[in-house]
Amino acid sequence: MxxxxxxxxxxxxxxxxxxxxxxxxxxxxxxxxxxxxxxxxxxxxxxxxxxxxxxxxxxxxxxxxxxxxxxxxxxxxxxxxxxxKTGRVLPGVIELLDQLAAAGHPLVGLLTGNIREGADHKLQHYGLADRFDFGGFGDVSHERSEIAAAALAEAQRLAREEYSPASRLEICELAGAMVIGDTIHDVSCARAIGAFAVAVPTGGATREELAAAQPDLLLDDLSDARPLLAEIERAMGG
The missing domain is CATH 1.10.150 (DNA polymerase; domain 1)
Incomplete structure (x- = not known):
């Protein structure tokens, strides 16, 4: 997973x-x-x-x-x-989420500074509420690294639950994790949990600012997610 x-x-x-x-x-x-x-x-x-x-x-x-x-x-x-306010789902997001759903194996969650109910309001407004199974949220912690750790722990719990009762005695660890975000803070919290960092300059940060944070992958947006999907396949041993 x-x-x-x-x-x-x-x-x-x-x-x-x-x-x-x-x-x-x-x-x-x-x-x-x-x-x-x-x-x-x-x-x-x-x-x-x-x-x-x-x-x-x-x-x-x-x-x-x-x-x-x-x-x-x-x-x-x-x-x-x-x-x-006039808003939108950003380029490539729906297509990428569809591809991840079709792949079957990734655990798709959130790592956000939004409080949980605030995240729900935003995702419901843009028709994305049913796309995410878990997450880390900004209800308690001031630090994004702590939110990232909470999200990763929840992912690990869900990965273990994927195994049948007969195989629960096996060691079940995640094959890896990826953080996708638009700020240098997303890159730094990916580093804090040992995750692969993907950055997109689709929010407030410029491409140059994100490049200076040295993400593992820097894309213009999520319209062409092939490099991202290739990394997931590599991590999964595909």
């Missing part, structure tokens, strides 16, 4: 800024912050880390109660923000 872990924003879909809009409207409604500081980066980071930094910048105590207050407000506003 082989695990393929997809980032969401800028990799699978472009939401047209719906997430940032929902952030801004939540901070305005819940904490009286009329305009979010541009000093806090969003790309490649967990929702929990972004919200915490914004609270600190705007003088809001980033304790658990305020995180839960933000979380509830954000999830309430995100579906409307998705409706109001």
């Amino acid at each position: 082989y695990a393929i872990l997809f980032d969401i924003d800028g990799t699978l879909v472009s939401t047209g800024g719906a997430g940032q809009l929902a952030f801004a409207e939540t901070f305005a409604a819940e904490f009286g912050v009329e305009e979010l500081s541009g000093k806090v980066p969003f790309a490649g980071r967990s929702d929990r880390a972004i919200a915490g930094d914004l609270m600190r910048v705007h003088g809001v105590d980033p304790h658990e109660e305020n995180w839960q207050r933000f979380r509830a407000g954000y999830l309430q506003r995100l579906p409307s923000a998705l409706q109001r």
Whole structure:
């Protein structure tokens, strides 16, 4: 078995800024912050880390109660923000997911800074909700490397469950893992879990910025995924 872990924003879909809009409207409604500081980066980071930094910048105590207050407000506003912003599924995504489904052997999951329910809202909006069996999410951790470790652990658990009861005594380890993302943070979290790093400049980062992070594979987008699929076959011994 082989695990393929997809980032969401800028990799699978472009939401047209719906997430940032929902952030801004939540901070305005819940904490009286009329305009979010541009000093806090969003790309490649967990929702929990972004919200915490914004609270600190705007003088809001980033304790658990305020995180839960933000979380509830954000999830309430995100579906409307998705409706109001013009977004799309990015090139090659549907075709690649179809190819992976047809292959049968990869475990296809998520590695995202989105909180789980936020990820669900985005994937449902773009018709991708039934494409992923598991994932690592930004509900608890501030660090993408910790989210990556959680996603990999879940993939390993699912790989073991693929074996019949009669073979459960066998050692069942993943043949490998791949992280597909659009930021340098996706490359670094792939390195943190020993995964093959695929980068695509379809989000905020340029091709040059991603190249400097030295991913294992750098594609313009996912339209021609043959090199990616060849790596999976190689790792699987095909």
